[in-house]
């Protein structure tokens with residue numbers, strides 16, 4: 001509300017423009033709106049699964065709840081800080097409520113389980129799942145599994161795909177889901193291999209886990225990212241209204257591409273995308289931010305923020 005109404009600077013001799021017209025402001029705020037929708041849909045899914053099926057896999061539920069709690073509360077904390085700065089000095093006034101929101105939400109990253117500790121729980125559960133999958137396999141299944149991974153790698157790392165910068169490809173759910181799954185599976189497999197090698201070589205499991213601790217957190221985050229994207233896509237499929245579908249699809253694309261952009265170091269290090277594809281993704285994220293800015297008021301109205309809070313934002317612009 002503040003960003004759409006606050007005006008600052010503008011072309012010489014022309015009226016000042018809304019700060020939401022600045023690309024930096026769009027890039028700050030629009031991915032956070034997309035994240036809010038993404039995590040909300042994922043939480044709804046978790047709640048539905050938990051309450052609708054008494055025979056749910058308790059360990060899987062716990063791992064998902066722990067990981068989602070970590071990523072979404074970190075996102076909340078970052079969002080409040082970014083929004084505070086996006087309101088400039090006015091954001092520092094108590095009337096804008098950021099102090100209350102910060103005080104209320106900050107501790108969520110620690111209580112009910114510190115986020116770093118919770119993500120390790122998620123990662124260990126994924127490793128157990130991986131071991132169970134492998135434990136059940138005979139040599140023929142294992143061979144098939146390894147060759148399926150090898151062929152996935154070969155097709156996904158095909159230079160034509162790693163360098164494809166076309167919008168159709170970048171906005172295709174197949175590409176987005178493959179990119180998320182690849183990061184998750186690659187991290188899970190390489191962790192499992194490294195751990196089993198260390199333990200086979202005589203290292204005790206506590207020390208082995210310590211040595212890969214940073215990677216555990218990355219792998220758990222990649223797992224949660226994949227689930228969040230899948231739930232976003234599933235929620236869009238459930239919509240009947242065409243315009244709702246369209247706007248949610250743009251938001252989903254922004255969520256997914258922005259997440260890839262945030263992890264571009266990983267994708268570049270693993271040759272999953274070329275430098276030019278990484279640049280094309282940055283450009284497309286900015287384009288989506290600009291397009292979605294037109295809908296930002298409606299997207300935020302849907303949060304049903306109490307009127308007295310939005311009115312305060314308008315009072316200070």
Ligand SMILES: Cc1cc2nc3c(=O)[nH]c(=O)nc-3n(C[C@H](O)[C@H](O)[C@H](O)COP(=O)(O)OP(=O)(O)OC[C@H]3O[C@@H](n4cnc5c(N)ncnc54)[C@H](O)[C@@H]3O)c2cc1C
Pocket residue numbers: 107110111112113114115116117
């Ligand atoms: C306002 C508030 C309300 C609370 N309410 C409750 C309640 O109702 N019931 C209840 O039981 N508890 C409650 N707690 C306690 C809360 O659950 C703990 O504070 C939380 O689990 C973190 O534990 P800690 O404070 O001992 O931090 P520590 O465990 O000392 O963590 C400190 C830092 O070390 C890091 N760290 C710790 N262990 C590891 C590890 N294994 N690997 C990597 N890094 C690690 C953490 O990431 C963190 O950054 C509450 C806490 C607060 C602040």
